[in-house]
Amino acid sequence: MTTSAIPVNPSPGSGATPPADGSAAEPEQAAAPALTERLDHLDALVRLGTGRLDQPLLDEARDLLDRAGQRLRLSGEHTVVTLAGGTGSGKSSLFNAICGLELSPTGIRRPMTSRAHACVWGLDGAGPLLDWLDVDKRHRYARASALDLERADSSLQGLVLLDLPDHDSIRAVHRAEVDRFVTVADLLVWVVDPQKYADAALHRNYIVPFARHAGVTLIVLNQIDRLQPGEVDDCVADLRRLLEAEGLADPRIITTSAVSEDGVRGFRDVLVDTVAARRARSQRLAADIDRLAERFAAHRPPADIPTGVDARRRDELVRALTDAAGAPAVAEAMESAYELRAADFVGWPVQALVTRLRSDPLRRMRLTELREELRGAFTGPVGALQGDVDAALQSVTDGVTADLPAPFARSVRAAARTHAAELPEALGVAVREALPTFNQVPRWWWLVKTWQYFLVLVSVLGVAWIVLLVVYGAAGGGSDSPLLGETGLIPYVAVLVVCTLGMGALTASACRNLVALQSAKHGDRMEEHMRERITEVAESKVLAPVADELKLCAEFRDHVDALKG
Template structure:
């Protein structure tokens, strides 16, 4: 089935194509997801074809026909072009790659068209003869040399492109871009290389996107002419190119660097007659344009699949970080409010604070006895509130660090297990982003100490009331602050904290009132949790920074599919 479009109207297709080009230009594929490399290449090629060929041809349907000579390294493209024009217009030789700066030969009357920015927009123009370095790479500074010559009929232009299998990646990319801008691809190969994989892959792609193709079998030994031509014809038929014109050029000695005129006469006549016949030019241009337009929606759908994979990969990395830190956040809240603080050093300092490890067993449920016991301790020779506060601060800081390490480690492991995650971590070149900050311990101790100071300030302010003043004076500001901190951090279901909670709760209730004591404990607890969660969130900044640098626009795949659908509607 012929997939070529039927004489598309510029008025219908151009706006839809312009919108599609904008979507393609905005698309991003920064992650090493499956198919990312293919997607990036497809994005470049589709954008180049729309910008360099489709839109210019739609806007200027009567513009000169662009014939691009393309093929493998050493196929003899430059020699063939010089021989067709009977003069050395492009560099030929044994040095590879020979064509390092593409040369576009056109009639002087068509200079304005090719000198402007309407075609081949990605190439810098020059009219000077160039002597580029052998190692020059067109990706560094893509250029094209324009040469006006009356040997080329008006309405026709011939372009000698770099090798499609060049050792230079930039030259290969430039060759693909130029071939995508061609109205007609003159594929040049040799009797020894006509079945090479790279050019055949490009031929298949060109046929799929509707480019009109003619083939030149160069340097054919007389004895092998029939056999080689027959085999090549079979290959062309199998690739859907059986109707493409096929020309053979025999292997002959050069005369002043040119093939004998008789060797290229048939090819030269066919190409030049395209320029001399307005109808022939229109037919070739219309055929290529229609085919290229018809292929764009399907190509855009393939690109959209790649964009969808990028969206999924980015979302998976973001989810890994969110899940790791959400789990750590929940675990941190549980650790700081379930009584885990009242263990080890804190428990020992608390027992010291109330006077004896047997304190809870001998406790009588009267406020006076509680007050007298604690007052005797805090007004003695030793300052037991200070060590208790230090122990509480240290324990809280340790719990915060534990969950920070857990969150960062889990997120990092999840990224390392993911192809895109591994790549983006390596590419950023900053492994410290994916670790707990070096100064985290200092941050945690500072935050907890600041929280403890706030609690003391809160107790001090509350001591202005007549009811609380006597209690606070009896127990001391630091002592009441420590009791308040432990009341906030001791869990009711924790066996070790149960007695502590009872003592602390009773003391606070008698000092401030039962409801006020509950509110105070809740306030103190919330303030510590807020500080702890802020510290924890700061540890994900490296992951968030990396995700931001590798941002994938949301719903870009859907937007591209929508634009491709509108183009398809315009082509019906």
């Protein structure tokens, strides 16, 4: 035979030469944009799923993205076809029959094939591809003679045919070689023989895991020369039933015999069609994406997920954080401080003087420092107890996580607790900033205070007048002034003093009632101010992260839908 195989060692820079009319590459070029878009969606899913989904799934997706990127940069004119099978299935004989040369060793000793052998039809661009496949240069061959191009073999132009070691080899390195190639091949060809086509290792380790790759999987029932004519159909039917039961939809099964002259014609025709279509590379990547899409779809959030925490739970959260920050107690203390402060202005000074003479001197200090103590109580590192804050965050996401897949339910709950450690101090700052300064005094307090001291002055003058009248009257000396010499004025002046004292007491009593009403409103107003500040803290540190996480869930769902098409 004049045809020969020559080693393939082209320079790494050699590129694939497309057909002159470009027609052969059109199918794959048409599929490339859609494939690229799906890879973009897969990349987005990996990004969104990081820290949320299982790491093995994300690692497998990253491996596919890396592999797809490398494969798409390499020759699109070549279709990588692997011949894989078990011991004694005859895949090396089939490989040699397709190549037309004894390139892969055959014989009784097992295993005969220890490293992958490659035969290439068409040299341009094959070198970098074979380097990426990590095929040993000693086991690379090309059908490139002038006579080859004149034969029917020229229809296989662009084929990279690989003969793999046995998948059931006793040597782990051989099984690892098979595992590596089945993940990168454009077309998976499983060669089985009539005796071991139901081999459990093959079906469990390869057929079932790659059941979704039916479009790029071909089952070759080899060595049919060992069967009687009537047994071939029965064997094929049983093999088909077995494959369909394992999830391989509409499996493609070809029968071959490497020892007969036309025994591989059907297989060769399939290879010719596959190479001519130039779709195997895209179909294989699409099948890999479909497989991952199903796994990502298992974590797809529903279409009706809320965009945030509902109003009822928002109010419950703010109420719980308000209680955790002690805002009601602070507001009540503010009422007391308001009343104590008002007593300095609207109280009857005479009564205050009597009370002060018999009261605890610390009370006055408490009066002047109470509000500043309240403000200072929230300047430390802890404004609210961490346990109370944790309890407030416990149920805020219950409503939005009920229908979410477990990974995203966890991530939403974690988002609500993103700033849990910062909340106590933030709540303390919010309460402190809501408190007014000590010097804020209503104007009417000053008016009442002025009026009260005027009454005190009148009372003091009245008492002094009475004293003078008594002095001048007792002395009997009289006075030129009628206001001092007439002792008969004493009852009238006494009535004036009693009236001013009574007016002062009545004014103080009326003002105390008014202050009591205003102090309640003041406490409510302070609590409302604190609630507003606490609401801002809840929005920024709890509700906003939850809303962002829910937005991410919706984005993840959209990418899953786009990936599945």
